[in-house]
Amino acid sequence: MSEPGSTPEGAAHGASERSTRGRSVVATLRQLWLGLSTYRLYPENPNRPGFAPAVERVALAANEALATGPVDVEVRGDRIVWEGEPLPQDDALDRLARACFERRVERLTVLSVPDAADLERLYEVLSRPAPDLEEAGGAEAALRDSGVASVSLSPIGPGPVEEADHVPEELVSTPLDERLDADVLASELMVEDLGGTPQDQAETLLRRLRHVLGDTSTAVGSRIDTHAAIHDLMGDLPDDVRRSFVELLVDRVAQDPVAERLIGTMSNADLTRALVDIGRSGRRDPVELARHLAVAGARHLDIIDLTKALAAGHEDAGTIIAGLEQLGIDVDRIDEAPGGGSVLEVLAGYLRDTENDDVRAVQAAVHASAEETRGLQAMALADYLALETDVERAGEALGIWADELRDALRRRDERAVHSLLQPVREALLGTGEERPALFRTYVRRVLEEGVVVDAVIADAADEEPRLASLLEPFGEEGVEALLDLVSDEEDRGRRALLLGALRRIVPGHPKLVAARLSDERWYVVRNAVSLLGSAGDPSALPRIAEVARHPSPEVRQEVPAALAAAGGAAAVPDLVGLALGPDEEVRRPAVSALGSLVGPEALEALGEVALRSADRALRLQALDELAGRAEGREVLRRLRSGGPGGRLPWRLRRYAGRLLSSGRGR
Incomplete structure (x- = not known):
């Protein structure tokens, strides 16, 4: 008898099950990151907007994933590894990995469905500065001491989880106080005994590291806090030795697993600066080194553009001057960058790929700006977009802009929304086919469901509703986004709030609403009829009157009130026709509508x-x-x-x- 999975059919079934399981793991991790993002928006507010729905989404995803066992993954730099293989590139997963990695968390395990309290404590740990966590005994101890049992964070080293997907290599018990720091690692590697040329010393160092990292029979090799210790050790090496060592790692990254692993311990910011440092010493072209890393698959292609920019001097994100220079970008030297490259492409690389300190520096330059400064930034961005001929690069710049606009919408900051939106709208609309489409794409990303629903909920509790004035600057895109949300919203209270906001916006966009009259879903048509009426546009009367023949009685009953609201006295002939017509469903509403005029x-x-x-x-x-x-x-x-x-x-x-x-x- 053949063993399970030994036949082609069994192998295919196993692959299918693994694929399904993988999707549920990815979904759980993605929802964990989205929940963390929501938490970080309002860290001090226990009733933070959007957090309760985020908790529900985490629970749904985790419940499905946990049906076949705990979710147990490794964190390696900015990648997450499941069952020994890296998960597909995903912005949410990369950010979650980075949040863990910066706090020396190399393993994340979900054992049961976390409730709101558990998630709040988990996110509090993942939002604390690394030094604070170290003082508290590490992320693992901090989370455990807070009483969370559904999720665990740990360095590589704790025992395997029962029924876990994968037991990581090098998995042995690692008491926190036994972790080795850079000094101990240097001692193990006998760094002080290195001799010969810098290249010889680099070869010797790599050989010794290969031995230490590969020796799992000793407590030393298995108890090293690899990422932090190697990072600190490399910073302590003499300049020439450090450059030679990094150069050697880059050259060997495709063939040597240890070199690949060591490159993986470096953030994009550290690695890029190391490459540029090699270039400035006159040894190698840093862009070629970056290209080698990208070709080898050790880094994404954006490492090349980031290296170009840093080599050209676009590095200081703390310089506050007008326009794009406020973000630390020397716009006078754009053309000097080797091989060209977009300034905002570089900035996008920073926001997406660099280490935490770099992200904070860039965000500080943006978020700390005054209203006038924000306007200058938006106008500078608009000028750039008007000149940028590469749609892909323009899209990367718009990605950063969309993040800023989304944050302003979450803050319900009307002035910020207007100052960010208007210059970019003017730069992209009316300039051919591609750019308006690009603008609409990124605006719809800003107006994602969670952001708009959170704004609706906040608006309901506000004595002075602002949702309509917040969304009005988005123009047609804002109306379309709200119409889509109204169409899919099942909660009657939220739907009423969305319709209320739309009634204040649609008078300037009746054609968008009229287009929904041909929708196959009766409730979408009903909403469109009501909104067309509230627009108060007599020219819409023929379209509304046509809907009186709709097969759904719920839609037909909405027509008389909409006619009266849209046309006033001009609607009287249509209303009389409905009142005296054959449709019993609309007669009484038609008479009521006449009575309202x-x-x-x-x-x-x-x-x-x-x-x-x-x-x-x-x-x-x-x-x-x-x-x-x-x-x-x-x-x-x-x-x-x-x-x-x-x-x-x-x-x-x-x-x-x-x-x-x-x-x-x-």
Whole structure:
């Protein structure tokens, strides 16, 4: 008998199960990062907007992933490894890995579905500075001491998790106080005994590191806090030896697993600066070294552009001067960068790929700016976009802009939204086909569901609602985003809030709403009818009237009120037609809509319905509407006594007489 999985069918089934399991692991990790992002927006606020939905999404993803066992992954630099293989490149996963790596966390394990309290404590740990965590005994101890049992953070070294996907290599118990620092590592490597040329010393150092890192039989090699210790050790090496060592690692990265691992311990910022340092010594072209790393698969292609920029001097993110220079970019030297390259492409690389300190420096330059400074930044970005001919590079710049705009929307900062949005809109719209499409793509990223829903929730609790004024600068894109959200929103309260915001925005965009009248979903058409009516545009009357033939009664019943709101007196002929028409679903709403209008046209129309309708209940309703209005009572008297238009039947005349005598409607 063949063993399970030994047949082609078994192998295919196993691969399918692993793929499904992998997707659930990725989904869980991605939701963990999104929850952390939400937490970091309002770290001191226990009722932070959007956190409860984030907790729910984490629970849903984790529940599915945990059905087949704990989620157990390794963190290696800015990558996450599951079952011995790196997970696919994903911005959320990379950021989660970086948040762990910066705090010396090399393993993340989800053992059970974390609740809101567990996630809050986990995110608090992953938001604390690394030195604070070290003083608290490390991330593992800090999380454990807070009472969290559903998730664990640890350096490589704790025992395997029962039923875990994968037991990492080098997995042995590692008490925190036994970790070796750079000095101990230097002693183990006998750094002081290195001799010969810098190249010889680099060869010797790599050979000794290979022995130490590969020797799992001794406590020393298995207890090294690899990333931090090697990082510190390299910083302590003499300049020539350090350059030779980095150069050797780059040359060997494709063939030597240890060289690949050591390169992996370096952040993009450290690695780029090391390459540029080699270039400035005249030894090698740093861009060629970066290209070698990219070709070998040890780094993404953006390491090349980042190296070009740093080699050209675009490094100081703390310089605060006008325009793009506020972000530490020497715009006068753009053309000097080897091989060209976009300044904002470099900035995108920083925000995406550099270590925590670099990200904080760039963000500080952006977030700490005054309102006038932010406007200058946006105008400088608009000028750049107007000149940038490479759509891909423009897209990278827009990615940074979108992050800023999204943050402003979360803060509900109307001025920031306007100052960031308007210059870029003017630079990209009306300039061919590609750029408007690019603008719309990134605006829709800003207006993602979580951001807009959070703004809706916050707006509901605000005495002075601002959602409409926040979204109005987005123009058609803002209307489309809200329409999509209304279409998919199941919560009635949120849907009402979204519709309220749309009613204040759609008067300037009736065509966008009218386009939704052809949607196959009846509730989308119903919302569109209501919104078209609230726009108050008489030109929309023909389109609204057409919807009176819609197969859904819920849609048809919405038409009369929309006609009245859109056209006022101009809607009277359509409303009379509906009131006297064959559709019982819209007759009463049509009479109610006529009763909501002011002016003689509506009163005469109610009289016509009272005279001509074959539906007795509808005639009574029309008489009630007339009796409730001072001007309508005169029409009521005429209908009772007879006149040019005709006279009511006997029973209806008696009813009209009672209405006139009582002074009120039925």
